[in-house]
Amino acid sequence: MPAQNAQVLFPVHVDTPFDYEVPFDMVVKPGDFVFAPIGQHYKLGVVWNVGAAETDRELKPIAEKKPTQALPKAVLNFVSWTAKYNCASLGMALRMVLSARKALDPSPIVTHYSPISPINVKMTPARSRVIEFGGPFPERASVIAERAGVSTGVVRGFADAGGLIAQGLPVDQPYGEPDPNIAGLELSPGQLDAAASLIKSVQTGDFSVSLLDGVTGSGKTEVYFEAAAEALRQGGQVLILVPEIALTQAGMKRFKARFGAAPAPWHSALGEAERRRTWREVINGRAKLVVGARSALYLPFPNLRLIVVDEEHDTSYKQEEGVIYNARDMSVVRAKLSRASVVLASATPSLESLVNARTGRYAHVVLPERPGSVTLPEIDLIDLKDDPPERGDFISAPLIEATKNVLSRGEQAMLYLNRRGYAPLIICRACGEKLKSPDTDSWLVEHRETGRAVCHHTGFSMRMPKECPSCHAEGALTSVGPGVERVAEEASRHFPEARIEILSSDTSGGAEKIRERMQRMEQGEIDILVGTQMVVKGHNFPGLTFVGVVDGDLSLVGGDPRAGERTYQTLVQVAGRAGRADKPGSALIQTHQPDHEALQALAAGDRERFVSAELAMRDMLGLPPYGRLAGVIVSGPELGQVEALGRKFVGLAPRAKGVEILGPSEPPIGRLRGRFRRRILVQAETSIDLSAYMRSWRSKMKLPSKYKLHIDIDPQSFM
Numbered sequence: 086m087p088a089q090n091a092q093v094l095f096p097v098h099v100d101t102p103f104d105y106e107v108p109f110d111m112v113v114k115p116g117d118f119v120f121a122p123i124g125q126h127y128k129l130g131v132v133w134n135v136g137a138a139e140t141d142r143e144l145k146p147i148a149e150k151k152p153t154q155a156l157p158k159a160v161l162n163f164v165s166w167t168a169k170y171n172c173a174s175l176g177m178a179l180r181m182v183l184s185a186r187k188a189l190d191p192s193p194i195v196t197h198y199s200p201i202s203p204i205n206v207k208m209t210p211a212r213s214r215v216i217e218f219g220g221p222f223p224e225r226a227s228v229i230a231e232r233a234g235v236s237t238g239v240v241r242g243f244a245d246a247g248g249l250i251a252q253g254l255p256v257d258q259p260y261g262e263p264d265p266n267i268a269g270l271e272l273s274p275g276q277l278d279a280a281a282s283l284i285k286s287v288q289t290g291d292f293s294v295s296l297l298d299g300v301t302g303s304g305k306t307e308v309y310f311e312a313a314a315e316a317l318r319q320g321g322q323v324l325i326l327v328p329e330i331a332l333t334q335a336g337m338k339r340f341k342a343r344f345g346a347a348p349a350p351w352h353s354a355l356g357e358a359e360r361r362r363t364w365r366e367v368i369n370g371r372a373k374l375v376v377g378a379r380s381a382l383y384l385p386f387p388n389l390r391l392i393v394v395d396e397e398h399d400t401s402y403k404q405e406e407g408v409i410y411n412a413r414d415m416s417v418v419r420a421k422l423s424r425a426s427v428v429l430a431s432a433t434p435s436l437e438s439l440v441n442a443r444t445g446r447y448a449h450v451v452l453p454e455r456p457g458s459v460t461l462p463e464i465d466l467i468d469l470k471d472d473p474p475e476r477g478d479f480i481s482a483p484l485i486e487a488t489k490n491v492l493s494r495g496e497q498a499m500l501y502l503n504r505r506g507y508a509p510l511i512i513c514r515a516c517g518e519k520l521k522s523p524d525t526d527s528w529l530v531e532h533r534e535t536g537r538a539v540c541h542h543t544g545f546s547m548r549m550p551k552e553c554p555s556c557h558a559e560g561a562l563t564s565v566g567p568g569v570e571r572v573a574e575e576a577s578r579h580f581p582e583a584r585i586e587i588l589s590s591d592t593s594g595g596a597e598k599i600r601e602r603m604q605r606m607e608q609g610e611i612d613i614l615v616g617t618q619m620v621v622k623g624h625n626f627p628g629l630t631f632v633g634v635v636d637g638d639l640s641l642v643g644g645d646p647r648a649g650e651r652t653y654q655t656l657v658q659v660a661g662r663a664g665r666a667d668k669p670g671s672a673l674i675q676t677h678q679p680d681h682e683a684l685q686a687l688a689a690g691d692r693e694r695f696v697s698a699e700l701a702m703r704d705m706l707g708l709p710p711y712g713r714l715a716g717v718i719v720s721g722p723e724l725g726q727v728e729a730l731g732r733k734f735v736g737l738a739p740r741a742k743g744v745e746i747l748g749p750s751e752p753p754i755g756r757l758r759g760r761f762r763r764r765i766l767v768q769a770e771t772s773i774d775l776s777a778y779m780r781s782w783r784s785k786m787k788l789p790s791k792y793k794l795h796i797d798i799d800p801q802s803f804m
């Protein structure tokens with residue numbers, strides 16, 4: 086047998102795999118996990134290619150091959166594709182797949198106990214409880230003890246006495262097999278039609294993308310469950326992506342109810358044991374149904390048949406750190422590589438997806454409104470120029486009046502404001518100083534509930550100071566602008582009798598407290614809920630009939646070309662929380678820009694009007710989906726150097742027709758954690774391969790250490 090060499094890719098910042106010799110007693114193939122020497126160390130890598138040794142160079146041998154299943158070919162291709170498209174390093178793209186390294190080893194073995202029958206050892210009340218409540222067996226001592234309400238000492242003592250038998254079993258058990266044939270909820274004729282069309286796409290066994298487009302309450306989840314059931318029947322694996330915020334216990338329950346087994350979970354808050362369990366079960370092909378946040382797309386599925394991207398317009402699908410990618414767009418690539426189907430579901434689809442559906446690239450599956458379901462409420466605008474709130478207040482007279490009416494009918498109201506804390510700006514009345522986050526161009530936000538001043542960009546926080554840090558005047562610091570805490574305070578002044586609560590992601594007490602508040606809202610124990618973005622996602626409050634949007638303009642400012650689209654999507658989702666068939670809802674939006682197209686279309690209840698106006702504008706300006714964008718951020722410790730590097734980079738841009746370069750300019754956050762930042766925006770015609778253009782451009786630039794250059798293909802954030 087001739088000597089072989091193999092190229093091994095390491096999950097570090099490298100663009101190419103390295104060459105190694107394959108020892109004679111080892112057989113490797115692409116996708117295998119190996120340890121190989123790099124410098125003084127042995128590192129875990131993945132075999133990228135295998136070939137006959139042709140080099141004269143003395144190659145170091147691969148040291149060890151892991152017995153784990155190899156990464157599937159489609160996953161290797163997906164890693165290459167991800168790196169290329171997003172201008173990221175190949176090694177860092179691989180790193181996203183190697184997200185649970187402990188999963189490469191077999192599950193740890195832990196002692197499990199089960200009763201021996203007949204029992205002929207001395208029984209005590211505690212031992213009886215073990216038998217009665219400790220099961221199902223076999224189980225670990227800690228779990229038995231908890232179920233039975235005894236100490237683990239009791240369980241072990243019982244075993245030592247000979248009443249329980251001990252055996253070593255793997256900790257990581259497979260997930261329950263989902264059953265596609267459990268009957269779901271009864272579907273309406275409209276849902277049945279939509280489900281049939283998705284099922285057909287899955288059955289063809291080829292790549293396809295469908296946009297499942299239906300208003301809130303039209304029953305999209307039940308419809309894509311049918312597509313998932315079909316993929317499971319074919320023995321395939323199904324991945325359902327949901328926004329991180331929706332990965333709650335309550336959200337997971339629906340899957341369990343439909344498929345009889347809890348899905349394998351994947352998200353950032355998952356513990357080490359659950360991570361390695363899900364990862365190992367996925368690569369084994371045994372985890373059939375996975376529900377996860379965006380990073381679940383990089384799990385090593387060998388047999389993927391269907392990807393569902395729920396709330397496909399949601400901004401949380403974009404990863405902004407490390408490898409910058411959009412999971413919605415990458416899911417289409419991933420499915421193509423496995424000849425699988427994709428379902429993009431939304432009540433307010435992104436304009437990109439809508440255009441793809443209209444031009445026939447995606448199948449457009451439109452769900453009609455379900456009779457008797459929630460319908461979009463009557464929406465009216467309040468022009469803040471005509472109806473300004475009282476001085477120092479944020480709720481206008483018409484909004485107070487409407488809330489009063491709702492409360493008098495014994496119904497619930499919600500006030501929406503996408504600003505956490507008490508006030509977005511703290512200013513000194515004596516010297517005019519504004520409290521800034523250290524080394525960062527961002528204002529500190531007052532949180533009165535916790536008595537702290539917090540930076541929402543870096544997470545920095547400090548006790549609210551008593552005196553001005555600049556002029557030391559005491560009691561001169563004052564809060565400017567509204568946050569949810571302040572709006573709640575104002576509401577309790579207008580409605581002293583009402584039960585008012587706040588719901589935001591930083592509600593103290595964490596996820597538990599948030600869940601509890603949502604439950605109390607659902608049960609009608611809260612009259613006015615003051616909330617941020619948190620309230621938007623998938624919760625049904627049956628008694629909620631009125632939504633007041635305190636500041637409908639918040640996201641219309643700044644240089645974000647999708648600002649109008651975002652505002653429209655968010656407000657549709659917020660307003661959609663109010664009312665149902667038997668109790669129609671209404672919504673009022675306070676705004677300084679009542680003429681804005683997004684708000685006008687919202688008030689008219691006319692999505693098409695918004696979509697066509699917005700698309701016409703984007704077409705004229707060459708913005709996505711009629712043009713392509715890439716963002717570049719140059720950052721580093723010295724401002725002058727950052728600016729010079731930005732200009733130098735622009736000077737190196739390859740000449741190309743149909744590419745326009747803007748900047749470098751100062752972004753809204755010009756300094757973050759001590760690093761200065763400058764932004765360059767690249768706008769290109771759709772005919773241009775922007776990823777290739779950016780890669781070739783990037784390769785011309787050498788950066789001094791401590792300076793960084795990030796490329797963001799199709800940027801969603803313009804901070």
Ligand SMILES: [Zn+2]
Binds near residue numbers: 518553561
């Ligand atoms: Zn001052």
